[in-house]
Amino acid sequence: MLEEVNTAKQNWFVGAFFSDRDPQDQTARFLAEGVWENGFEDRHLDVVKSMRPGDRIAIKASYVRKHGVPFDTRGHLVSTMAIKATGRVTRNHGDGRRVDVDWNPLEQPREWYFYTGRATIWKVAAGSWMSEALIRFAFDNEQQDISRFRNDAAWSKRFGDEDPSPEEDFQWTPFYEELATALLSYKDRRGELLAALQNLQTRHENLNYLTDKDENGVAMPLDDICPFTLFGSFNRGITHTKRTTLAGDWAKALGLSTPPPTAFDAIPLLNNQNSWFFSYKPDRAPGDIDALWNAFEAALHLASSSEDQTRIRFAEAYDRARSIPGVGGKLSMGLFWIRPWNFLPLDGQSRNYLKTALMLDGNLFQADGSRYLDILDTLVAKFDDPEYPVHSFPELSWTAFLDPSGRTNSSDEADGDPVELAPASPTKPYSVADIVLDGCFVSESELADILARWRSKKNIILQGPPGTGKTWLARRLAYALIGSRDLKSAIRAVQFHPNMSYEDFVRGWRPGSDGQLTLVNGPFLEMVERANAAPEVPHVVLIEEINRGNPVPVFGELLTLIEAGKRSPREALHLAYPRASDETVHVPSNLYIIGTMNLADRSLAIMDLAFRRRFGFISLAPALNDSWLLWMQTKHNVEVAQLVSIRRRFETLNATIRDDATLGPEFMLGHSFVTPPAEERVDSYVSWFRSVVTTEIAPTLKEYWFEDPSSAEAEASKLVEGLN
Incomplete structure (x- = not known):
């Protein structure tokens, strides 16, 4: 029992x-x-x-x-x-x-x-x-x-032990954090900061923009300054060389000995025409600069403590500072500068990446303090997931900067010098060999055949019983097709469900922030635009559980255009919801679709033959083969005798399921049920397997044999009986 x-x-x-x-x-x-x-x-x-x-x-x-x-x-x-x-x-x-x-x-x-x-x-x-x-x-x-x-x-x-590539080590972050910590001590000594500014202005012509004006528009020295405006003085459109020199001089003025960075990857910059966080004195409300200092101080405290009182104080200070004319969502950029591992920048490129790649939306630029904290909490929780595209705020900002469809080239110039834009950093290659190294039990030659078929057909579906790693493999096949894991914004994952509609997937009317209906592109059209913007980069739409929706009406007229032979502007069609009467759309040849389909799902929609004709179908089966044995030995240090015993029991269960007239091979259980995740430490494989049987396999068998629960219980008991 x-x-x-x-x-x-x-x-x-x-x-x-x-x-x-x-x-x-x-x-x-x-x-x-x-x-x-x-x-x-x-x-x-x-x-x-x-x-x-x-x-x-x-x-x-x-x-x-x-x-x-x-x-x-x-x-x-x-x-x-x-x-x-x-x-x-x-x-x-x-x-x-x-x-x-x-x-x-x-x-x-x-x-x-x-x-x-x-x-x-x-x-x-x-x-x-x-x-x-x-x-x-x-x-x-x-x-x-x-x-x-x-x-x-x-x-x-x-x-970590392994040194990251130069463009990913974010060596600028300790300097920025240390400068912010030192700057806090000047909150009540702002006269000293202004004296330092005047001194630096004699050596840095590009600091002369920090000059106030009186009610007649006559230039006059600043009589106050906020910490974000000070940081903004070297986070705007000037050359990297000048940024390094100016940041270093500010550090010396504040008593730091740490050398400034020479690379500034992932750092969002201010527009040169909007580099202040407060207004000229005649338009400045009393307390504006104090409010910015309070937000600065509250942010540093929040980065050091997660107690609720620090969160409440931060949210209140954030809302007050954000309400200052000209600040708004720009405040988040300042927070990112001072504590880059704790705060999210909401500059245009980061917002675009959050919406299109990470699927976080909701008018983030207008978020108040409480909403901003919720966004931080959501992302920090996701950063722990090894499968999430990014794992920190600097990495998110850096990836958004490299995004081939979201990147913008600024035309700002500072003091006659063109802005230096960091070149797109080289990406690490990814191939079918890496899929195997990641823990795939399909051979390299089979994986290469799947990729070749995908390149030719443009659209494929991975189908198989539960637990055969369809979504896991689909994402890695996408990396191999693209050639790198680093261009994660070139992949968009979508989950189909029975209520999925054309308006959700392609384009439809949605209420905007002003309450008016607006035509909004769905994830598929967004990826069409991204693929068109970067034709040299393969882009992938990954559709999980594609058969749980009704694909034909969801794709609409684009069902014709996804066919491999129709990937041309000559085949462009009008959309159901056009933005203009003459608007047409085609699906570019560098946009690929990969779907997953669970054959054991009793709620499957019937797959239309016209839809099937446009996809290649790849069947996956439980793979407890020699590759699985070797992986379990090397990755989880499991004894061969234990592996052989559990494999025999599991294969016997699958044979019973396969031969059952009410079930069949599509209901067999995949190898994921007996394979711990690569990142999970398993002290006792037998104990881990017993837990999986109790919490995952047994409930699944009870669903299979819902009219005969005793058989389900007996089969589950056979898996662990006498196991040690």
Whole structure:
């Protein structure tokens, strides 16, 4: 009999500061009284009510460190979380404010690095290797595998063992962070900054634009300055050489000894005609520059602490500064300069990349402080995913800059000098050999045949039973077709569903920010435009579960144009929703489509024959072959005897499914069910497999044999019976 899964206890990491009552650390009181309290009257009430007796809870404090950590920070700030006490919840008072806790105080706080929470209350669920490592660290006293975290995609550019390519190491970021830290001490000493500015203006003609005007338009020296305008003085349209010199002189004036960077990849620049963050004095409201300093200070504090009071303070300061005439979304660029690993720039190229490649929209340029924080939280959570296109804000900004369809060449000139635009950085090649190295159990020759067929047919669909890695392989085939993993903006993933429409996928009317209906391009037309803008670069539309929608009406008239023989401007057609009466569209030859199709899905739409004719179909099968054995041995250090035993059991189950008259081969289970992710650390493969059987395979079998649950349970039990 397969054991039922017990209701899992939850793991909570909580702060110990109150925002609306006492700003002091409450840890000592919590421990003495055996409680934890939510210090807010109107926040987190439902979350606190969900805490249950028996849940594990830890008091945390978050901050950043540069020195005194057990690894080389290379001058970068590292996110740190101290665990000060752990315990178990014994009672929930049900008011959203208070729980009783049996605390276990620690003699000394234990420091945890990199993977830290961004809110006062952080519920950490087991599932990913990072969360499980944190749970074991906090509650089981295990040591953190710092090397594994350092070399994860989210942090490897700063702290990893392998040196990144020169264009991806973002060597400018420590200097910018250090300059911002030093600048904060001048918040109440602005006269010294103005004196330094006047001194620098004698040596840098391109600083003469920082001159105020009186009510008659007569030039006069500035009598105040904000930190973002100071940073903007070397983040605008001037040459790299002048930027380096000016940044270095500002650093010397502020008492820094760190040399300035000579490369400025990924840094969004201000327009030379709009480089100030405040108005001339006659148009400047009292308190505008103070508000910018407050936003600057609040941002630095938020980058060092995730407590709610810092988030509230930041959101309020952000809204006030953003309301200053001429600031708006430009404020986000200033935040990115001062803490590039913590804040998202919302310049035009980054917004375009967020919308078209990362599918984050919602008029980001108009986002208020709370919405901006939500965007940060969403992206930081996604950065931990190894499959996500980017893993940090600098990488996002850099990728947006390299985006072949979103990149713009500025015509700004500064003091007669043309602006130096960084050349497009060379990309790392990616081929079918790399697909195999990544953990594909299909041979290189078979993969090469699939690519050749795709290049010829233009559109293919990977079909197969669940767990055969269709989406995983589709994305890597796209990398191989493009020739690199770096041009990730050339890939757009879309998930079809029963309610998917032509208006969602191609073009349709949508309400705009002014409430008026506007014609908006869907993801397919966006990729058509991107492919047309960069004809030398292959572009890919990846459609997951393509058969769960109704593809013929979703594609509409473009169904004709995706055919390989119709990829020409001569075949252009009018759209159902044209922007002009004479507008026509064709699908360029460098736009490829790859779809995935789960053959075991009982809710499949019937695939139209005309649609099928335009696609090549590639069938994938469970692949527990010799390549799988070798991968499991080398990647997860599993003994051959265990692998052979589990493979035999799994193949026996698949034979039963294949021979069942109500099921068939399309319902067999793929190798993903018995293959841990490459990035996951598996201490015991047998224990991992037992967990998969309980939580994934057994529920699937119960769905297969829903009229005969005893057979499903018996088959699941056979997989683990006597396994050790």
